[in-house]
Amino acid sequence: MQAGNIQNVYQRTKLMMDATPICSMLWDKNGNIFDCNAESIKHFGMKDKQDFLDHFFSLSPEFQPDGRRTLELCDLYLGEAAREGRCRFEWMHQLPDGTPVPCELTLVRVDYDNDYIVAAYARDLREQKKMMEETFRLKNELEDALKEAQEANRAKSSFLAVMSHEMRTPLNAIIGLSGLVLNDAIFNEETRDRLNKVYISGMTLLGIVNDILDISKIESGRFEMSPVEYSTPSLINDIVSLNTVRIGEKPIKFSLVVDEKLPAMLFGDDLRVKQVFNNLLTNAFKYTDSGVVEWNVSAEHDGDDVWLVGRVKDSGIGIKPEDMQKLFRDYSQVDAHTNRKNEGTGLGLAITKRLIDMMDGDIAVESEYGKGSTFSVRLRQRFVSGNLIGRNVAENLMSDRFFDSRQANLSGFKHIDLSYAHVLVVDDVPTNLDVVKGMLKPYGIHVDCASNGSQAIDMVRAENPRYDAIFMDHMMPGMDGIEATRVIREEIGTDYARGIPIIALTANAIVGNEKMFLENGFQVFVSKPIDMIQLDGVLRQWVRSKGGEGRRDLWSGIKGLDAEAGVKRFGGDEKAYIAVLKTYVSTTRPLLDDMSKKLESGDLKGYAIDVHGVKGSSFGICAMRAGKEAEDLERFANEGEEEKALAWNKVFTKYMEGLLDSIGSALEAVGAENGKPLAVSPDRGLLRRLRAACWKYDVGRVDSIMAELDSFEYSKDTELVDWLRSQVDEMNFEEISDGVWPYGIQEGGRI
Secondary structure (H helix, E strand, C coil), rough: CCCHHHHHHHHHHHHHHHHHCCEEEEEECCCCCEECCHHHHHHHHCCCHHHHCHHHHHHEEEEEECCCCCCHHHHHHHHHHHHHEEEEEEEEECCCCCEEEEEEEEEEEECCEEEEEEEEEECCHHHHHHHHHHHHHHHHHHHHHHHHHHHHHHHHHHHHHHHHHHHHHHHHHHHHHHHHHHHHHCCCCHHHHHHHHHHHHHHHHHHHHHHHHHHHHHHHCCCCCEEEEHHHHHHHHHHHHHHCCCCCCCCEEEEEEECCCCEEEEEHHHHHHHHHHHHHHHHHHHCCCCCCEEEEEEEEEECCCCEEEEEEEEEECCCCCHCCCHHHCCCCCCCCCCCCCCCCCCHHHHHHHHHHHHHEEEEEEEEECEEEEEEEEEEEEECCCCCHHHHHHHHHHHHHHHHHHHHHHHHHHCCCCCCCCCCEEEECCHHHHHHCCCCCCCCEEEEEEECCHHHHHHHHHHCCCCEEEEECCCCCCCCCCHHHHHHHCCCCCHHHHHEEEEEEEEECCCHHHHHHHHCCCEEEEECCCCCCCHHHHHHHHHHHCCCCCCEEEEEEEECCCCCCHHHHHHCCHHHHHHHHHHHHHHHHHHHHHHHHHHCCCCCCHHHHHHHHHHHHHHHHCCCHHHHHHHHHHHHHHCCCCCHHHHHHHHHHHHHHHHHHHHHHHHHHHHHHHHHCCCCCCHHHHHHHHHHCCCCCHHHHHHHHHHHHHHCEECHHHHHHHHHHHHHHCCHHHHHCCCCCCCCCCCCHCCC
């Protein structure tokens, strides 16, 4: 009975072993294989079990892939299994015909008959290896494809940079030269109209180039968001300032509705927010011939987020129902037949939609064909504080005077006097040189030109003349602008070369270029086509000299006065020097009368005190002859030589009267030219009121205060007034209301 049970167990065990779909073998503790299952025989193509056992070691190559002998490794792994109870490793078998069969072997120690044996299980890895090889092949192909895509993307970026440069270069000439001619020349109405169409066409083409660059950057994932804290009134101001000029001669009323509960500050990418609303308002003005364009701005709170809500409504041509679905498609302009007179790429709304998506926002459109459209936008921004803009700011932003002031500022653009300045312009395209020279001409700037980087380096090294600034083109054949700037900064070796302001002129509008220029020795960059407002700001910041403005030859005819040395004594500030001259004339005449009276009365001590004062003030203004003669008279008085003092005082008085008359005449000429009374510095009370008015966006009050500030000539802080005027002209009220100014009458620029 027991023997029968044992036989049954043996049969079941053998059945289970033979049915196992992987090769199974049994080894004794001495390393001899003594059994296997049916799968082993079948897998290796042997006749029977004995055939498999007899030829087992011939079913492995002499050496394993790692270079070690098969027999040695077999003993090693069997020993490890005996000690550890289990081990797993890769093993190379082979078929009788030598075909490699990579396997995974698992050895397990099994207790048996008061001793142990080792059970071995071999899993064929050929399919797995094949799959892995295929996976690696696909991986390598994907990596190669990725590299090709990256190379293609780099090539695309390079192409965009070149395209940007190549298209902006002629556009710079078209827009710049036509703008210059329109501003400077007098034409009949027909010629002016034609030139104006050239200018407008150039600006339209520039917008198309910008749209193509933007959509390309978005598609390539290079269009980055840069969130910052920003002022909502300033954002609205900037958008309104840009878009009111788009009305042109059209009979359109622009209506702005601002919720007084709008947060004063938000956190987000204000540049992209501006781009969204600029695109929507541009379309509204473009497709509206008459009627109303309305922009409504409000906010909705959502936890730590704030939805900036804007609605742009127009009474324009509207959109057909069948065109609504393709409104936001790339390169798709709806109702092309009707809109054929409106130029464009059809990218504006596509870019707008993608920007809104990137800001986790949404856009909706309602339109009735022939009656107008309404675009509603919600942009997710981060909450900053509970401060609201309030009623005063909202009403000031919405006032008609706000729009009228902006248009007046744009039409009344003023060029400051920079006739003392000398700049170098470097560009390989002669037309570009003509454009820059033409744009600098109204400032009276002396312009030298270089056609390549090497020539520019030689001109800077020669220091004849010493330039106040260099305008350097970026992309030039041979040595480009970046390399030329590096040589100027690092190899010429003078403080002048290391410190001269270098302004990049670039037609390459790819994102990230500003950082590239600043990291390579440039102070700032100006994009082509050159914007007059941007150029003016650069000139005011980097070219304008504190003492150079308004230098005149009025002083050269005054004998005995070294005016040039006097201006240098006052740190190059001619206006401060003029103020001192004015004081000198007004105080010296009474002193001359007093000196004569004291001398006639025998008061030599009092006379010496008066003439000592004239001596000091004369030397102070660099009237060297007057100072020297006053010094002699003082010595006569101190030594008691009254007769000498009386004789020479008459000669001195006559000379001084002539000198004072000459200085007075020059001062009158300066006053007549300026037409303004002289003050030492801007009134602090006016500055405080200006800051408050800018904070409230009270345009009427801002204009009134600025006019009062402009009514004086200042001997100090002239740059501050010019900077304030520039900010008001550009409606940059936030820059003023901040209270931290680049030029100021107290430390840190605060009033």
